[in-house]
Amino acid sequence: MADLAPDPAEEKLLAAEPGGRPDDRIDDERHDEENRLKPEYVRSVTTALDEDDTDRAYDLVEPLHPADIADLLELLDRDDRRALAAAITDLLSSEVIAELNDYVREDMIETLDAGAVAGIAEQLETDDAVQMIEDLDDADQQAVLAELDAEDRAAIESALAYPEETAGRLMSRDFVAVPEHLTVGDVIDYLRQREATTDFWEIFVVDAAHHPVGTCELSWILTTPRTIALTDVMKRDQTLVPAAMDQEEVALMFQKYGLISAAVIDENGRLVGQMTVDDVVHIISEEAGEDTLLLSGAGEGDINEPIRDAYSSRVRWLIANLGTAVIASAIIAFFGAAIEQLVALAVLMPVVASVGGNAGTQTMAVTVRAIAMNQLTRSNTGRMLVREMRVALLNGVTIAVLVGLATGVIFTPMLGGVIALAMVINVITAGLAGVAVPVMFERLDQDPAVASSVFVTMITDSMGFFAFLGLAVAAGLAG
Amino acid sequence: MADLAPDPAEEKLLAAEPGGRPDDRIDDERHDEENRLKPEYVRSVTTALDEDDTDRAYDLVEPLHPADIADLLELLDRDDRRALAAAITDLLSSEVIAELNDYVREDMIETLDAGAVAGIAEQLETDDAVQMIEDLDDADQQAVLAELDAEDRAAIESALAYPEETAGRLMSRDFVAVPEHLTVGDVIDYLRQREATTDFWEIFVVDAAHHPVGTCELSWILTTPRTIALTDVMKRDQTLVPAAMDQEEVALMFQKYGLISAAVIDENGRLVGQMTVDDVVHIISEEAGEDTLLLSGAGEGDINEPIRDAYSSRVRWLIANLGTAVIASAIIAFFGAAIEQLVALAVLMPVVASVGGNAGTQTMAVTVRAIAMNQLTRSNTGRMLVREMRVALLNGVTIAVLVGLATGVIFTPMLGGVIALAMVINVITAGLAGVAVPVMFERLDQDPAVASSVFVTMITDSMGFFAFLGLAVAAGLAG
Structure with a gap:
C-alpha cells in the first residue's frame, strides 16, 4: 500500500549535502554501545516535554531512525508518550507504527478517532495495517474499515478472514x-x-x-x-x-x-x-x-502488557501451583508423627524437593526447546530418554554424595544414607518427568511449554517429600 | 567458496521433464503435517541400514532436501548415522554439512582425516567452513588448514582471528x-x-x-x-x-x-x-x-550434546541450588522448636515457599526477556518495578485469601492469618527479586539468564520459611 522505493529527487538532495559520511548508528551521542537509547537522551526528551517545549522535543527526535522513535515511545510512560506523539505527528511514519510494540500501539491508537486510524492504515502495508486494527473491538474495527478506500478495505478484510497467527493473516499482498x-x-x-x-x-x-x-x-x-x-x-x-x-x-x-x-x-x-x-x-x-x-507461567510476559492482563494470566498459574503444593503438604502431613519425633526431617526435606525440582526444570527446558525446534520426534524420543536417564544418574549420585556426607556429619550417618538415597530417587524421577511430561503434552497436541512446569514441579516436590520421609520411617529413624 | 548459482544446463534438464509441478514439501509421504520426517520413514531408512542394504537407503534419502538430510542424520543414533553417511557420501553436500547440528557435525567430522575435512571445507562458504573447523582441537585444525589451498586458508584464518560469536567470525567474505x-x-x-x-x-x-x-x-x-x-x-x-x-x-x-x-x-x-x-x-x-x-541451568541444552558436557554444565547448578537450599534449611532449623510444638508449620511451610518461588520465576522470566530484547533500560526500570509491584500485590492478595481461608478452616483461624500474611510478604518479595536480580546482573555486565534463577529461588525460599515461621512464633502459635 505504501511506496517504500526511494524517491530519487529526495535522494539527490541528500547526495548533494556535504560530508555525506555513513551514519553507522552505533556509539553516537544518542545510543549506548548496545544500540539502546541512552538514559540521558531519553531524559532530555522527557524534560523538554515536561517543560512543554515541543519544538525542542521535535528537534531531539527528528534525527532518529523510525525503529528508534518506536523504541523511544516504548520507553516513555503513558503521559509522556502521548505528549511526544502529539509533538512529532509528522515523524510518526508507517515504519514507526509498524515497529511499535503491540500494547503500546494499541494504547496510542485508542486515543485516535476512526478517520485518523484509517489514515495511518492507508500508509501501511497490508500486513502492518492488519496488525494495527486486528486487536480493536468489532465496532471500532468496522468504523475504521468504513473509512478506508475500497481496495485497501478489501485487502484488509481478506486478511482478517484468516485466523490470527496464520500465513494468510501475516502475508504481504504486494509481490511480483x-x-x-x-x-x-x-x-x-x-x-x-x-x-x-x-x-x-x-x-x-x-x-x-x-x-x-x-x-x-x-x-x-x-x-x-x-x-x-x-x-x-x-x-x-x-x-x-x-x-x-x-x-x-x-x-x-x-x-x-x-x-x-x-x-x-x-x-x-x-x-x-x-x-x-x-x-x-x-x-x-x-x-x-x-x-x-x-x-x-508468565503468559505473554510483555513489559508493556496492561497490569490487569498480566495479573489474570499469572495468577491462574500461581493458583495451579498452590493446588500442587497442597498435594505435597498432604504427603508431609501423612508423616506428621515422624516429623514431631525428628525435627531434622522438617529441616532437610525442602533440600530434596528443591534440588529435584531444579533437575526436573533442566530436563524439561531441554525437552521443550527440542520439541519447539522440531528436533525431538517419535523417532528419537526413546534415545533422548535414555540419554537423560544417564545424565540424571550422574547428577543424582554426585548430589547424593555431597548431601549424604554433610548430613552424616551434622546429623547421623543413617540420616545421611536416607537423604542420599532419596536424592538419587528424586533426581532420576525428575529426569523422567522432565522428558515425559512435555512429550505427553505434545502428543496430546497441547503446547508443552504451557503447563509442563506445574506438573514437573508437582512430581518432584511430592516424590522428594515422599521418598525422604518414607525412607526415614522405613529406616526406623522416626514414625 | 562454493558456486551456489543455478547451473542453467542442469535446470534445463529439469525444465524438460514432464509434469514439473512444484514440490511443496508438506504433507508428502515423508513429512508429517508439521514438516518433520515421519517416524515410519525414518524407520524404513534404519531398517535398510540394519540389513546392510545401502542402495535402498540411498534411494530413500535421495529425494530429500539437504536440510531434511541433515535432520535425518540428527534423528539417527551414532551407529546408524555413520552407516548412513557412508551409504550416501555423494548426497552429503555442503548444504547438508552447513545445516547439521554442531555436535552431530563434530561427531561425524571426527571420523574423517584432515584431507577429507579440507575437501568438505573447500566446498563450503567461508562462514560455514569456519563453523565446521572452529571446534576442532588445535592440532586437527592446523592439519585441515594445511590441506586447504592458499586462498581458502587465508579466508578461514582471517575469520578465526576474530573471537567466537562475533560478526568477523560469522560474516561472509563473498559480497558485491x-x-x-x-x-x-x-x-x-x-x-x-x-x-x-x-x-x-x-x-x-x-x-x-x-x-x-x-x-x-x-x-x-x-x-x-x-x-x-x-x-x-x-x-x-x-x-x-x-x-x-x-x-x-x-x-x-x-x-x-x-x-x-x-x-x-x-x-x-x-x-x-x-x-x-x-x-x-x-x-x-x-x-x-x-x-x-x-x-x-541446563547450559547449552542441546539434545545432541555429549552426556559428559550435559552433566558438567547441569551439575554445577544443582550444586549451587544445594547451597541455597542449605540456607533455607538453616532458617527452618532456627525455628526447630516451633515445628516440634506445632507440626502443621512443617506441613504448610513448603506452600509459602513454592508459590513465592513461582511468582519470582514469572517476574524474572519477563525481566530477562525484556533485557534480552533491549526493551528494559535504565530509562524504564523504575516504571517496570512499580508495575511488577502492583501485579505482585494483586497476585499476593489473591493467593493469600485462598490459602488463608483454607488454612483457617482446616487448622485454626490464627494460622490462616499467619500464612496469608506470609504469602503476601513472600509474593511481593518475589516480584522485587524477580526484577532486581536480573537487572543487577545486567548492570554488572553478566548475562542475567545465567545465575538469576538460583538467587531468586534462594530469596523466595528463605523469605517464605522465615516469614511464615517467624510470624507464627510472633503470633504466639508456637516456639
Whole structure:
C-alpha cells in the first residue's frame, strides 16, 4: 500500500549535502554501545516535554531512525508518550507504527478517532495495517474499515478472514509474479515499466492458473543473459506456504530452508501472497522467546502488557501451583508423627524437593526447546530418554554424595544414607518427568511449554517429600 | 567458496521433464503435517541400514532436501548415522554439512582425516567452513588448514582471528561492492560480466578507501533507469556492523531495522564482509531460545550434546541450588522448636515457599526477556518495578485469601492469618527479586539468564520459611 522505493529527487538532495559520511548508528551521542537509547537522551526528551517545549522535543527526535522513535515511545510512560506523539505527528511514519510494540500501539491508537486510524492504515502495508486494527473491538474495527478506500478495505478484510497467527493473516499482498513463458530480458523490461511498490527479493513464476511453478532470485536475473528463458533460471524446488499455516511452522520453514521469501498459496494452490524473512524474523524471535515466559507461567510476559492482563494470566498459574503444593503438604502431613519425633526431617526435606525440582526444570527446558525446534520426534524420543536417564544418574549420585556426607556429619550417618538415597530417587524421577511430561503434552497436541512446569514441579516436590520421609520411617529413624 | 548459482544446463534438464509441478514439501509421504520426517520413514531408512542394504537407503534419502538430510542424520543414533553417511557420501553436500547440528557435525567430522575435512571445507562458504573447523582441537585444525589451498586458508584464518560469536567470525567474505561513481547501467553491466559466486540481495557502494557509503537493493537497480547515478538510488543511511560486534547485537540490529544484509567493517571503517539475514535467523532463534535453557541451568541444552558436557554444565547448578537450599534449611532449623510444638508449620511451610518461588520465576522470566530484547533500560526500570509491584500485590492478595481461608478452616483461624500474611510478604518479595536480580546482573555486565534463577529461588525460599515461621512464633502459635 505504501511506496517504500526511494524517491530519487529526495535522494539527490541528500547526495548533494556535504560530508555525506555513513551514519553507522552505533556509539553516537544518542545510543549506548548496545544500540539502546541512552538514559540521558531519553531524559532530555522527557524534560523538554515536561517543560512543554515541543519544538525542542521535535528537534531531539527528528534525527532518529523510525525503529528508534518506536523504541523511544516504548520507553516513555503513558503521559509522556502521548505528549511526544502529539509533538512529532509528522515523524510518526508507517515504519514507526509498524515497529511499535503491540500494547503500546494499541494504547496510542485508542486515543485516535476512526478517520485518523484509517489514515495511518492507508500508509501501511497490508500486513502492518492488519496488525494495527486486528486487536480493536468489532465496532471500532468496522468504523475504521468504513473509512478506508475500497481496495485497501478489501485487502484488509481478506486478511482478517484468516485466523490470527496464520500465513494468510501475516502475508504481504504486494509481490511480483510473472508468467512462465518470459525470458530474463522480458522480466527486466516488465520490472522497469512496472510501478514500484514495495521492496522485493525474489519473483514468483506462475502458470496460467496462477499456480506458482518456480521462484527466481533477483541476483540470478541480474547475472543471466537477457535471452535465457526464465524457466531455465528459476528454482523449481519451491517451499510453498499454505495460507492456513501457523506462524510457528512458517518460522521453522524459513529457518530450515534458509528462505528470503516464500509464496503463500490458497487452498486451490493459487499464489495469493508472500511471506518475507524480515517479517518472519519477528516471529522467530517471538516464538523462541515465548517458551521462557510460558514455562514460568508468565503468559505473554510483555513489559508493556496492561497490569490487569498480566495479573489474570499469572495468577491462574500461581493458583495451579498452590493446588500442587497442597498435594505435597498432604504427603508431609501423612508423616506428621515422624516429623514431631525428628525435627531434622522438617529441616532437610525442602533440600530434596528443591534440588529435584531444579533437575526436573533442566530436563524439561531441554525437552521443550527440542520439541519447539522440531528436533525431538517419535523417532528419537526413546534415545533422548535414555540419554537423560544417564545424565540424571550422574547428577543424582554426585548430589547424593555431597548431601549424604554433610548430613552424616551434622546429623547421623543413617540420616545421611536416607537423604542420599532419596536424592538419587528424586533426581532420576525428575529426569523422567522432565522428558515425559512435555512429550505427553505434545502428543496430546497441547503446547508443552504451557503447563509442563506445574506438573514437573508437582512430581518432584511430592516424590522428594515422599521418598525422604518414607525412607526415614522405613529406616526406623522416626514414625 | 562454493558456486551456489543455478547451473542453467542442469535446470534445463529439469525444465524438460514432464509434469514439473512444484514440490511443496508438506504433507508428502515423508513429512508429517508439521514438516518433520515421519517416524515410519525414518524407520524404513534404519531398517535398510540394519540389513546392510545401502542402495535402498540411498534411494530413500535421495529425494530429500539437504536440510531434511541433515535432520535425518540428527534423528539417527551414532551407529546408524555413520552407516548412513557412508551409504550416501555423494548426497552429503555442503548444504547438508552447513545445516547439521554442531555436535552431530563434530561427531561425524571426527571420523574423517584432515584431507577429507579440507575437501568438505573447500566446498563450503567461508562462514560455514569456519563453523565446521572452529571446534576442532588445535592440532586437527592446523592439519585441515594445511590441506586447504592458499586462498581458502587465508579466508578461514582471517575469520578465526576474530573471537567466537562475533560478526568477523560469522560474516561472509563473498559480497558485491562497487565504486560510487557508477550509474545503474554500469552496475548491471558489471554484474553481468562478473563471475557468479553466491546469492546476494544488496550491493554495497564504497568510496576510494573502501569505506561503505551506501547500500542498494537489487530491486531498486532493476526498477531504475540505467542512466541514473548509483548514488541517487542507494540508501545512505546504512547500518554498519563492526567486525568485533557480538552475534547477539547483530541479531537485535537485524530485527530492529528489518535488514536483509548489512556491511561488516573493520576497525578502520573498511568494508570486509557482509552478514545476511539467512545466517542471522539461526542466531536469533538460538539467542532467543537460549534464555529458556540458561534460566533452568541446563547450559547449552542441546539434545545432541555429549552426556559428559550435559552433566558438567547441569551439575554445577544443582550444586549451587544445594547451597541455597542449605540456607533455607538453616532458617527452618532456627525455628526447630516451633515445628516440634506445632507440626502443621512443617506441613504448610513448603506452600509459602513454592508459590513465592513461582511468582519470582514469572517476574524474572519477563525481566530477562525484556533485557534480552533491549526493551528494559535504565530509562524504564523504575516504571517496570512499580508495575511488577502492583501485579505482585494483586497476585499476593489473591493467593493469600485462598490459602488463608483454607488454612483457617482446616487448622485454626490464627494460622490462616499467619500464612496469608506470609504469602503476601513472600509474593511481593518475589516480584522485587524477580526484577532486581536480573537487572543487577545486567548492570554488572553478566548475562542475567545465567545465575538469576538460583538467587531468586534462594530469596523466595528463605523469605517464605522465615516469614511464615517467624510470624507464627510472633503470633504466639508456637516456639
